Amino acid sequence: MPTRRLSPYLLLLLGLATAGLLAQGCARQPDAVQEQQFIAFGTLVDVSVYGVDAELAQRAFTDLEQRFAQWHHDWHAWEPGPLVDLNTALETTGEAEVPAVILPLIAPAQDLSARSNGLFDPAIGGLLALWGFQSDAPPQAPPAAAAITAELAKRPRMSDLRLEDDRLITTNRAVKLDFGAFAKGVAVDRAIEHLRELGIDNAIVNAGGDLRAIGRRGTRAWRIGVRNPRGPGVLAVIEAQGDESIFTSGDYERGFDYQGRHYHHILDPRTGYPAAGARSVTVIYPDAATADAAATALLVAGAKDWLEVARNLQLRWVMLVDGEGVVHMTPAMAERVHIELDPPPLIELSEAP
Amino acid sequence: MQVTTTREDYRIAWLTALAVAIHLVEATLPSPLPGIKPGLANVITIVVLLRFGWGSAAWVSLLRILVSSLLLGTFLSPTFVLSLGGATASIAVLWVASRRWTPAFGPLGLSVLAALAHMSGQFGLAFALFIPHPGLLHLLPVLLTAALLFGITSGIIARMMLQGIPENTP
């Protein structure tokens, strides 16, 4: 019978020592996520980076804050700046040279507008101005129905614009560009690009609730909660995979109340009134600019037509909460989403777009 | 060609058959949660380990899983995969536990080790392959408690069986 065997008591001691060390290590682990908040595009921008030393993180935050401020100015739809100048030129002469800072937005916006059947249309600045949404102060009351009809009759459309090199020619003087439903997406894409240039591969850039996440949070994926469109709390949680954007458009964001009714700022270009077909739409898509435009277009499309628009825009992951609180999802989205709401809402799976 | 069999082969074959029989009976029992089976067939594994060595125990274990799954029609099913995973973890741990340089465990200790390893292996596989939901972790302590209890029971039965099979049986 072999005599040199490990004493069980020694083994126990070793085990306890290991356990103790592990416990200590867990307790003392500093949070490797660093975060900064700043205001841009009239909203709170939140940048989180993981596993980056403090100096690089600070540099990233400062850079991003500066860039966001620059983009906010470059693409501002009503404060004096390049976009306002462009709109003025288009209105007076029907054509204009596009400022370099705005040029990269035109072609993608035209493409997305066309593919969304015009439900996403940055040319309706005039309509937005009529409603008073082109101002920092919220409007007090909706415009008169007659005024809306008159504005609609002018039919400004993104398709009225023709881009030739860097000159924009319009066949409709009523076109007034407002990239509100798109600019944040572009900014987020560029911000992520800059973070990558700095060597940061695990981060979230969250511009007022719409975000793009890259990499992971250490050992686990970034977890993104989608806010409940009615009431407090979170509707669902999504785990970001790799590099993707998660954008939500809702009827509860910017807007105003008048005589007991709520009017939000995502206007339906067809009716001239705030989109009424859904409470919120969440889209997952690689680039943020497309996700931004898509979420807007789908909110306008509403519960009736969203699948068709999703098809045209080649979206895989879409979740829409309709006017009754029923959650519609593509099958692919259903696999990615974990409903947090208790009691859970009614869910309807669509066919794959 | 002649295949010679020894008395040991007969013994092992008989014990494997017994293990399969126990496994089949257990398979008919309703279980409160998937994955909670008394695992009494493990008794045989421990007895073989202590009388015929680890190699034989490993054979008996694997044969038991294979034959049972073929008889039950669950071969290559998720149940089979989980069973196999559990058994593999179990015999791996038993290998470590029966070395010269590890403490001397008795049938009870080995049984508990085998049962805990088996349950952990099954859980790990289920988590990795079938239900990667963090909520599943809530079941783990419950499953391991069951494994501990069944391990102790198996250990007691194994001990009793071993008293009936004296060492150095030809």
Place this chain on the structure above:
Amino acid sequence: MRGWLTGADGVLLVAAIALIGWLYVSVWGPSSMPLEIEIWSRGQRVEQLPLAEDRILDIRGAMGTSRIEIKDGQARFVASPCTNKLCILHGWQRHAGETTACVPNRVSLRILGRDARYDAINF
């Protein structure tokens, strides 16, 4: 006649019971770290407090003072100088990762936990 338990068996049993007990506590017990609330104003973190203690906080922001209430492990905006009052309408926050902001006043609150349920909120 050998005994029922060897020394190693005994140690193993004790260790197994301890391990399983620990598992119960960590998986079924309350979160290992108490929740905290983090308040930012004008781009700076101005408060980080335990969520367990009820209190009322008046935070100076860009427009004026926002009032934040902490009660029963939840937090919310009760008053703010903004016009839309969206921050107040958003109600109570209690889970780690949840956040509300008064954008015009540049004041925001967020619930922190060691393993936040959400890293960001989409809205």
